[in-house]
Amino acid sequence: MFGLIDCNNFYVSCERVFRPDLRGKPVVILSNNDGCLISLSNEAKAMQIPMGLPFYQLKPLLASNRVTVFSSNYALYGDMSSRVMNIVNQFVPISEIYSIDESFLDFHGFDKLGDLSDYAHHIVRSVERSTGIPVSLGIASTRTLAKMASKFAKKYPAYKGACLIDTDEKREKALKLFDISDVWGVGRRMRVSMEYYGIKTAWDFSQKSASWVRDHFTVTGLRTWKELHGHPCITPDSIEQKKSIYTSRSFPKTLSSLELLKEPVANFAASCASKLRQQHSCCQAIDVFAQTNRCNQNEPQYTLRRSTNLVVPTQNTAEIISSAMDLLQKGWSDGYRFKRAGILVWGLVPEDEIQTSFFDTVDRLAQRRLQNVVDSINHKNGDNKIKIAAQGFSTEWHLRKEYISHQYTTNFDDLLTVRAKD
């Protein structure tokens, strides 16, 4: 059996842990740059406030409904996430963190030990008591069915946070109640085709033949179909060893000169290098992107994209920045206003399995020693206390975060003061 534990309205719940006065009230969380609505409390959902729409369009509506707004605070959400995962991991031997607010749990063999339902409810209660974050737990014979079960657990209070689909009868009933477009793996595009073929529920889909599904929805559709039948065949990749690493941001204003764009791109490159070292990988290739504002159809559109392969794989900040600056220079063309840029590093290899080159001119050992010293100084004194000159000091490109809360759990200056009542 697989379990899926999912935090309810995760970002909103994180804010509420430190703002208990907001429980039961409508709250929304904005994406980076205060761009779109990305997390809504149940009260906000009940007001028919749509998810994913630009904030500036909804501002009057939110104000008139007295909705509390937060900029996203990833220092807080990331830390709360690891607290939740740590608690969950005390209850199962194997888990796969799937996203910031979800984890798959391995329950194989657990059903022989006693009542799995009691155990599931115990997990849900423990997480909420220890972290303040409400969660839903679904358990079934495949990951797709476990996700479905967790949605039932979230939707119907009678489940008290945990739902098991552990018999064929329950599976059939669940499939018949479940909208096909809510199935894990069915997105916008597939939903349209499903509608065309008259498939409304997960059950309708499961009643098609395997070959029909393969023909109309390719191997990915077939996998989902098998999972709905209770045959596990989707294994999410471990998040620990990524195959590529991406850092990108939109800018609050557009940037139209090469000099202005260099600085954010250098910082994105530095961020990728740091993430590489965290997962003990080196990259073999680096891509640079920059895009004009796609939402503004009145101005000329352009996507700058340049790629390079490295002679020797690297995780060194200076080296990756230097390649990125080269690529940006080569791909540059005047006359565009860039709204977004990013760095992708890929072709990742473990840092201790590097294929060296006969023609390499860099002293790799010295390079690594220097990087280690810089990392340890920054670790002790704060990110970017020592940085590469190209990363600069401009704040032109920094994110807009007008409604950000404190870093309650990761910054000493933001710790709450608790006073006893007289």
Added chain:
DNA sequence: TCTGGGGTCCTAGGACCC
């Protein structure tokens, strides 16, 4: 004025080989 960020996987089509 204003529209997120970070991933994985699959497929079609082109380049290239013999």
Added chain:
DNA sequence: TCTGGGGTCCTAGGACCC
């Protein structure tokens, strides 16, 4: 007049997830 067939590899773009 008339120009093959089979294979691999790479890349861009799209679909999907949260």
